[in-house]
Amino acid sequence: MNVIEQVGFQGDVQVFKISEIPNNAKKIDKTFIAESSSSGSFHALFGNYQQYTTANGFIIDVKTKSILNHSLKQHLNISMNKAVVLPKKDHNHCVIPKGLYFFGIQMKFDSLKGLKERVKD
């Protein structure tokens, strides 16, 4: 994956600009970037884009300006094809301009196992 720069973060979701879609990326239907295991909240992109999955996160090809929301499932009564701002859970929404991006989750380090793992909330 050819990473160009850090774009932004919304809580534990971090976004990076990339130059091309990696060969191993698999095209998928739009899905949450991350979902809380306890609070019913999610991070998800709303708008015109194509999503791909990779081992470490998602590749997103944003066709037109889209909105990254952190919201609750109870507000999820709208299509993810529309670039709309949902009522926020904790983090403000972010505008993602047209372009190619990698969306991943911040890591923490488990010093009992000596391994990195994704942050959970």
Add this chain to the structure above:
Amino acid sequence: MKKTLKDFTEEIKNKIPIYQDRAVKDLYSGKEYKDWKRQDTVEYIEKIYELAGEKKPVIVIANSIEQYKEYYNQIFNSTAYDVKIEHLFDVKNNGVKLNKKLLKVTPQKITNMIVPQYHYLFIASEYSRVYLMWYKFIKDEFKLETSKAEILDWLYEKVNKANIAKAFFCEKVCLVLRMPMKINRNDDFIHCTTNEGAIVYPDKKYHFLNGRAMPDWIFDKYFSKTLTFNDFNNEKNEDIRGGIITLIKENEGNEGLLKFLNADLIDQQTLKHDNGKEETLKYYKTKEKYSFLVDSKGNTNVPYAWLEESCASTAQTYLIDSCPSFTNVIDAAKFHRPKGIPKIIDYNWKLFTT
């Protein structure tokens, strides 16, 4: 009459805080709960039913969330209240004479408690006062004439006194939950770092830190001085761990936090990102080393380490478990980026941090 942004003068803008204050000040302080009269809630609910073209419902008012759940199940998940509600509805609407014998209720034992849902109506919820406030502000300050002026004035005048958090609306009965006895906040969120609770009802307090719900145990343990480093370490939910850190920091400052962790601040840097936002990152390690810990290179007998960062939207502090091999906090922050991001990429957020 047409109004434009030119009509939105500084004088009018300056009145917004006055309206906002009126909407919530007495609610937060507890004065509203104390001064509440049942008749105000009854009149407000009856007005809503009248606006909807319905008859007057029997109104059941719960003073707390726990009571609301109990009443909800007794009324809608059992037959305990059926006779009483039918009778009171007829008394209110159909000229039937009150028969006290029909008012006796024996609560039933509910084994399959159900959770109330769909109890939102915009002019009878916790948000109603704000919704009505903006309409009232626009109407009065821009001197707009509207056929709805009278009802808007009535609802605005009554909504705080009615003290409604939410309600479940049925044809013959309306179950109402009152607002809390008190709400504690910081500038932006429901938030309380004492043991009083952020949302206080007569029978239960609810803890929130920077708008996030927190479990009772962290407050119980902290204020009984039994909260330990192991409690923090064993907690896997980052929001709850963040809550523990906030609780300690706001009560005891950074020194208290370092004492709790038995740690040293190894490095601290404030960065100015290209998106214009500043971010202060801190990196800590415990004074002690532990034989059972391992760093990312496989070395054992190392300290615990954490990367401290703040949520840009809520200012909640997070301590992310880190690898103890760093001396520079930026290296640590890069280490915590998702897998696949090369170290060579600058730690500089170009567009957003929320």
